[in-house]
Each structure stands twice: as C-alpha cells, then as structure tokens.
Amino acid sequence: MVNYELKIFTSTSAWSSTLNYVYIKLVGTNGESERTLVSGSTCFITNVVSCVTLTCHASLGELVLIEVDKQPFLMQYDNWFPAKVEVKSPEGKTYSFPIYRWIIDTLRVYEDHNHIGRYSREQELKQREKDYCWDEFASGIPHCMKTDDIHDLPCEVRFSFTKEIEFDFTAVTDLLQSKLHGLTESQKKWTTIDEIGRVFSCRTTEISEYIREHWMDDELFGYQFLNGVNPMMIRRCSALPSNFPVTDNMVFLHGQESLADEMSNGNIFLCDYKILDGVKTNTINGKKQYLMAPLVLLQKTPDGKLMPIAIQLKQDPAEDNPIFCPTDSEYDWLLAKIFVRSADSNVHQLNFHLLRTHLLAEVFAVSLLRNLPMVHPLYKLLIPHTRYTLQINFLARKKLISADGVFTQFTASGGEGMITILRSSLSSLTYSSLCMPEDIAERGLEDVPNFYYRDDGLKLWDIIHRFVKGVLSHYYKKDDEVQKDTELQKWIGDIFEHGFLSHEDTGVPQRFTTVDELIKFVTMVIFTGSVQHAAVNSGQYDFGGWMPNAPLTLQRPPPTKKGEATEATMLATLPDVNVTVQIMDTLWLLSQQSSDFVPLGQYPEDHFTEETPRKVISDFQGDLEVLSTTIRVKNRKLELPYPYLDPAEVENSVAI
Known part of the structure; x- marks a missing residue:
C-alpha cells in the first residue's frame, strides 16, 4: 500500500466553500485510484x-489527471470554488493542479503528457464550445457571447459576491438620490450655470472640480485631446483638408510664423470627426437632438501648450458653416467648443471605449474560453485578463445600449446612430491603431510635450511586451512550434472572424507564423483590456461629470452666423435636466473602483507552477511597481495630474 498526500486549497472568494461531499480520483500512467471521499460535510x-x-x-506512476466531483449533503447542492490541488506522491514528487473554477458537479484537471490528458483536453473544449457560443448583437459589429439572462453565464465568469453587491448598491443609490431630488423626471432646461453646479456639487472629485473651474479655457480644451478621457483623435497636420479652408488672416498664431510654416515645423494638429457626418440623431423629450461632425485645428505654442485656433462644425464648407476662432465673440467661440466636446464624447463612448476595449475584450475572452484548455500556457497567461468582462458587457448591452438603455435614450447618437457609428468605426479600425507604439507614430505624436497618456502608456506597453515575451518564449522556442499549435491557431482564427468580421484590410493576423507575431498580438490583448481601457474609462466622471464640458447630446442646432450667440443660447443648447442627471449618474457608476479590484500584474490565482514563468511574473510586478512610483512622483508636480495609467490604478481586465 502507498499513500498520496493531498493539499486541497479553497479560494478566498466569498461563498467559495462547500458543504457537499467531495470525492477525488487520481489517474496516473500506471493506473488510477478508487473514487475516494475526501471530506465530511464541513471540510x-x-x-x-x-x-x-x-x-x-500500488504506485500510479506519473500523475496526469485528477477527477473531482461532489454529492449533496442533506439533499442540498452548492457550488465550490477550489483554487488548486497539490499531490505529493509516495516517490516524493509534488504535482500541482491549478483549478480556479467553480465546481457544480464534476471537473477533471490534468497535465497533458499522454493520451488520457489529451482526451480530457478534448472533452473540456467540447463542453466549453457549448457553454460559450457566439451571438450577434447587431450586424457589422464584433460578435458577443450568447446568453439571454445574467444567471445563464457560467459561474467561472460571473461577478464575485462582493462585486455584485457593490455594483448594484451604487447603481440603486445613484438613481434613488436623483429621484429624491426630483431630477430624473424633469424635462426643464437649465436656466443658469449655477443650477448645474448645485446638482454637480453633490458628487465631485478633485479633477472634476478643476474641470468645472476651467472648462471654458482654451488651454484645458486643447489639453483634453492629449490627456483627457479620449486621447485618440488628435494627429499632426502637414496639410489642411480641402474641406477646411482656414487661412492666415482667420487665425491668430502664437508666434510669428504663417500657418504653412507652422505645419512645416510640425506645430499644427487636427481632429476630424468625419465619422459622425450624416449620422441620424436621437429624439429626446420629444425634441430633435444635434450632433456635428467638426474639424478642429490646434497649434503647439512656443511654451509647449496645445491651443485651438479654428473650428468648423460641419464637414462641407458653406456660408452658413462659418469657421470659428478664438477672436470671435465669447459665446460664439464657447458654443463652437461645446459642439466639439459633444462630438468627441460620442465618438469616445462608442468607438474608443465600447468598441475598442469592451467589445474586443469580449471577443478575446470568448475565443480563449472556447479554444484553449486550462493547461494551455496562453490560457494561464490570459485568463486573469478576462475577469468579469463577460458579465460587465452583458450588463452594458442590457442597461446602456439596449432599446431602453441609458445611452440609447439620453445621447445624441442613441438608437440607429449608435449602430451606424459602431459599424463605421469597425470598418476603419486597424491592427496598428491597437498597438500603441505604432498608433502614436502613425499620428505623428512622438515629440508632443506634456502628453502623459503617451509617456505612461508606452512604458506600460514595453513592460507588458517584456512580460509576455518572457512567458511565451519559455513555451515556444521556435516558429514552427507556434505554427503547429492548432488550439492557438483556432484562437486567433476565431478572433479574426468574430471580432474583426474577417476584414483583411484591418491587418489583424488570421494565423500566427512566428513567435514574435504571437508575442505582439498577446501584448496588444493584455494592453487593450487593462491599460487602454483604464485610459478611456477611469476619467469618465472626472472629465464628463461637469456636463457642459462633455455633453453627450445637444438640443439646438449650431450657430450659422457669427455674433448672435448669448449665454441664453448656450443654456438652451445644453441637454435638459433629466438627461444631464441620467448621464452624470451613469458616468459616476462606471468610474467607481470595486473593493475586489485587481491591479495590473497581480495574479491571486496561481495558474503557473513552473519556475521560469513565475520568475517572469515577479519581474513584471517589480517593473510595474517602479513605474507606479515614478508616475506618482510626476503627478505630485502637476497642476492637473494624470493618474489613469498608474499601474496600481489600472485593473487587470475590462471589469467596469
């Protein structure tokens, strides 16, 4: 007779324990054990x-598989979340079987060294294909996971008890607070800026207070294209578009150069919202809403600031489509900037936030769960970066972009326009634009001063790339090992088909041929779901809580002549009270960090057992800690800090 010593680790998550009877069977190369009861009712x-x-x-030889199942105690079924099982054989060898999944009935966990492991691998993936099916929310946008009810989501991808309670409590509290003030039903217009301020003052942050004080300033307007919640639109301008006829006598340039000279010197930048041109706008409170497709010209001044010098609110030049400049009357210029901020907010929410982080992260996750078994190194590497993504996206489809969702009801692009923008955004999306070093270079922004999104983001890209290379190079020594990995090729094939709808012009790989290709793509996947999502999500309330700075809808058309706008015109253009409050509440909810937040690079679930990847993870965490300290020191010196890409504040996954 021989003994196997088992250590069975139950997760730290709430409700992860079980009162059921737990049975384990060991399977080795020389045989298998009896199915053995290893618990009483409270183990x-x-x-x-x-x-x-x-x-x-007798000895079972090399262990290749453990089988765990449960039977009810007193007819009561429950779910159990074991972390891992360690088995010490009579020969003194220790085997580790990471689990980190909810067990409802039976689960097999294995090392893939022989036919038994391969068979279990196949059976696992067959079950996953049933659990994680593709669906289409709307044609022309990335596919999603098929599920009709939140309770149909597999337990392993659901919110923790803590996350569920906090998320629901915050949402209900926000709504109740607004209802108690009688604001959610009020379709009145704002009559003064102070009225908006009284509502806003109920819920503020240091940065949102700064925005309230400075939102009319040209300097802050320009700054937000670099370090606001949407740093993705601006690019260097070497030649004016033919539909934007700005001349030297229209603009005041900071310095003595002409516009042509300033473009030649690399000091002129353009934001072009042509993607919004012709989009059908919403009707809110019975009133048609307005969403422009502006062009914005900015200049880098000798002291390193980015200042707006010209705005055209519609794409086609015309007499009733004037080019506005800082030298125009106060409210002409302010209204022009408000229409730009509204356009930017809609493009930000739909293209750069929803599409490029949430929807793509879901595609990456579903393909991972369908195509890679638990023992695959890429599964172990990426599964922490999918945490909560499927549930938060289900809630987004149900609560935000459904027929009665907040964004559908209360934004200018809600409804038909939303799908139009998403389709256009996907059709123009490129692989290079998802890879930060290439995106920054393509937009000509390598040397723009005070660009903290770029500075922090590029450092994080390099750190993540080094981490991914360290892990994957341990498992893939040669390019042909990547080429022969059929599970890996199915993963990228599913992503190309269901995420990018098989559009070859995106440049997204359809299969991997080299280790370097794999490393770059996986770096992009982790960066998108963590760093990029933090950049476009975490500051939503900071920059959008003060509604006039980022109105998601406007209810009067833009001025067609100069010299007629007044403060009353501006107030009548801003969204009604109920629209303002609904959006404020939503942005506040989407900006809150859960108490079970897991920062980038922290892996509570110990999926890797080998020494090399564990060392790479430790180095990754050390690099992130050093960068976090550097960023915090920098932010203490800034009048308006940029905290969003501090690794300690970046979540591992799209979880909010």
Missing part, C-alpha cells in the same frame, strides 16, 4: 487548506 471552507491522505494498492 472545504473559504481560504482554508485541507490536508487529506489517499491510499492506493
């Missing part, structure tokens, strides 16, 4: 390591 408690001895008639 496996949250955050407890249970030690069990399992006796066999």
Whole structure:
C-alpha cells in the first residue's frame, strides 16, 4: 500500500466553500485510484487548506489527471470554488493542479503528457464550445457571447459576491438620490450655470472640480485631446483638408510664423470627426437632438501648450458653416467648443471605449474560453485578463445600449446612430491603431510635450511586451512550434472572424507564423483590456461629470452666423435636466473602483507552477511597481495630474 498526500486549497472568494461531499480520483500512467471521499460535510471552507491522505494498492506512476466531483449533503447542492490541488506522491514528487473554477458537479484537471490528458483536453473544449457560443448583437459589429439572462453565464465568469453587491448598491443609490431630488423626471432646461453646479456639487472629485473651474479655457480644451478621457483623435497636420479652408488672416498664431510654416515645423494638429457626418440623431423629450461632425485645428505654442485656433462644425464648407476662432465673440467661440466636446464624447463612448476595449475584450475572452484548455500556457497567461468582462458587457448591452438603455435614450447618437457609428468605426479600425507604439507614430505624436497618456502608456506597453515575451518564449522556442499549435491557431482564427468580421484590410493576423507575431498580438490583448481601457474609462466622471464640458447630446442646432450667440443660447443648447442627471449618474457608476479590484500584474490565482514563468511574473510586478512610483512622483508636480495609467490604478481586465 502507498499513500498520496493531498493539499486541497479553497479560494478566498466569498461563498467559495462547500458543504457537499467531495470525492477525488487520481489517474496516473500506471493506473488510477478508487473514487475516494475526501471530506465530511464541513471540510472545504473559504481560504482554508485541507490536508487529506489517499491510499492506493500500488504506485500510479506519473500523475496526469485528477477527477473531482461532489454529492449533496442533506439533499442540498452548492457550488465550490477550489483554487488548486497539490499531490505529493509516495516517490516524493509534488504535482500541482491549478483549478480556479467553480465546481457544480464534476471537473477533471490534468497535465497533458499522454493520451488520457489529451482526451480530457478534448472533452473540456467540447463542453466549453457549448457553454460559450457566439451571438450577434447587431450586424457589422464584433460578435458577443450568447446568453439571454445574467444567471445563464457560467459561474467561472460571473461577478464575485462582493462585486455584485457593490455594483448594484451604487447603481440603486445613484438613481434613488436623483429621484429624491426630483431630477430624473424633469424635462426643464437649465436656466443658469449655477443650477448645474448645485446638482454637480453633490458628487465631485478633485479633477472634476478643476474641470468645472476651467472648462471654458482654451488651454484645458486643447489639453483634453492629449490627456483627457479620449486621447485618440488628435494627429499632426502637414496639410489642411480641402474641406477646411482656414487661412492666415482667420487665425491668430502664437508666434510669428504663417500657418504653412507652422505645419512645416510640425506645430499644427487636427481632429476630424468625419465619422459622425450624416449620422441620424436621437429624439429626446420629444425634441430633435444635434450632433456635428467638426474639424478642429490646434497649434503647439512656443511654451509647449496645445491651443485651438479654428473650428468648423460641419464637414462641407458653406456660408452658413462659418469657421470659428478664438477672436470671435465669447459665446460664439464657447458654443463652437461645446459642439466639439459633444462630438468627441460620442465618438469616445462608442468607438474608443465600447468598441475598442469592451467589445474586443469580449471577443478575446470568448475565443480563449472556447479554444484553449486550462493547461494551455496562453490560457494561464490570459485568463486573469478576462475577469468579469463577460458579465460587465452583458450588463452594458442590457442597461446602456439596449432599446431602453441609458445611452440609447439620453445621447445624441442613441438608437440607429449608435449602430451606424459602431459599424463605421469597425470598418476603419486597424491592427496598428491597437498597438500603441505604432498608433502614436502613425499620428505623428512622438515629440508632443506634456502628453502623459503617451509617456505612461508606452512604458506600460514595453513592460507588458517584456512580460509576455518572457512567458511565451519559455513555451515556444521556435516558429514552427507556434505554427503547429492548432488550439492557438483556432484562437486567433476565431478572433479574426468574430471580432474583426474577417476584414483583411484591418491587418489583424488570421494565423500566427512566428513567435514574435504571437508575442505582439498577446501584448496588444493584455494592453487593450487593462491599460487602454483604464485610459478611456477611469476619467469618465472626472472629465464628463461637469456636463457642459462633455455633453453627450445637444438640443439646438449650431450657430450659422457669427455674433448672435448669448449665454441664453448656450443654456438652451445644453441637454435638459433629466438627461444631464441620467448621464452624470451613469458616468459616476462606471468610474467607481470595486473593493475586489485587481491591479495590473497581480495574479491571486496561481495558474503557473513552473519556475521560469513565475520568475517572469515577479519581474513584471517589480517593473510595474517602479513605474507606479515614478508616475506618482510626476503627478505630485502637476497642476492637473494624470493618474489613469498608474499601474496600481489600472485593473487587470475590462471589469467596469
């Protein structure tokens, strides 16, 4: 007779314990053990390591699989979340089987060294293909996971108890607070800026207070194209578009150069919202809403600031489409900037936030869960970066972009326009624009001063790339090993088909041929779901909580002549009270950090057991800690800090 010493680790997550009877079977190259009861009714408690001895008639050889199942105690079924099982053989060798999944009935966990492991691998993927099916929310946009009810999501991808309670509590509290003030039903217009301020003052941050004080300033207007919640629109301008006829006598340039000279010197920048041209706008409170497709020209001044010098609110030049400049009357210029900020907010929410982080992260996650078994190194590397993504996206489709969702009801692009923008955004999306070093270079922004999104983001890209290379190079020594990995090729094939709808012109790979290709793509996947999402999500309330700075809808058309706009014109253009409050509440909810937030590079679930990847993870965490300190020191010196890409504030996944 020989003994196997088992250590069974139950997760630290709430409700992860079980009162059921737990049975384990060991399978080795020389045979298998009996299915053995390893618990009474109270053995496996949250955050407890249970030690069990399992006796066999003879050695089982090399262990390749464990089978775990449960039976009800007193007819009561529950789910159990074991972390891992460690088995010490009679020969003194320790085997580690990471689990980190909810067990409802039976689960097999294995090392893939022989036909038994391969068979279990195949069976696991067959079940996953049933659990994670593709669906289409709307034609022309990335596909999503098929599920009709939040409770149909597999337990392993659901919110924790903590996250569920906090998320629901915040949402209900926000709504109740607004209702108690009688604001959610009020279709009145704002009559003064102070009225908006009284509502806003109920919920502020240091940065949102700064925005309230400075939102009319040209300097802040320009700054937001670099370090606001949407740093993705601006690009260097070497020649004016033919539909933007700005001349030297229209603009005041900071310095003595002509516009042509300033473009030649690399000091002129353009934001072009042509993607919004012709989009059908919403009707809110019975009133048609307005969303322009502006062009904005900015100049880098000798002191390194980015200042707006010209705005045209519609794409086609015309007499009733004047080019506005800072030298125009106060409210002409302010209204022009408000229409730009509204356009920017809609493009930000739909293209750069929803499409390029949430929807793509869901595609990456569903393809991972369908095509890669738990023992695959890429599964182990990426599964922490999918945490909560499927549930948060289900809630987004149900609460934000459904027929009665907040964004559908209360934004200018809600409804038909939303799908139009998403389709146009996907059709113009490129692989290079998802890879930060290439995106910055393509937009000509390598040397723009005070560009903290770029500075922090490029450092994070390099750190993540070094981490991914360290892990994957341990498993893939040669290019042909990548080419022969059929599971890996199915993963990227599914992403190309269901995420990018098989559009070859995106430049997204359809299969991997080299290790370097794989490393770059996986770097992009992790960066998109963590760093890029933080950049376009975390500051939503900071920059949008003060509604006049980022109105998601406007209810009067833009001025067609100069010299007629007044403060009353501006107030009548801004969204009604109920629209303002609904959006403020939503942005506040989407900016809140959960108490079970997991920062970038922290892996509570110990999926890797080999020494090399564990060392790479440790180095990754050290690099992130150093960068975090550097960013915090920098931010203490800034009048308006940029905290969003501090690694300690970046979540591992799209989880909010």
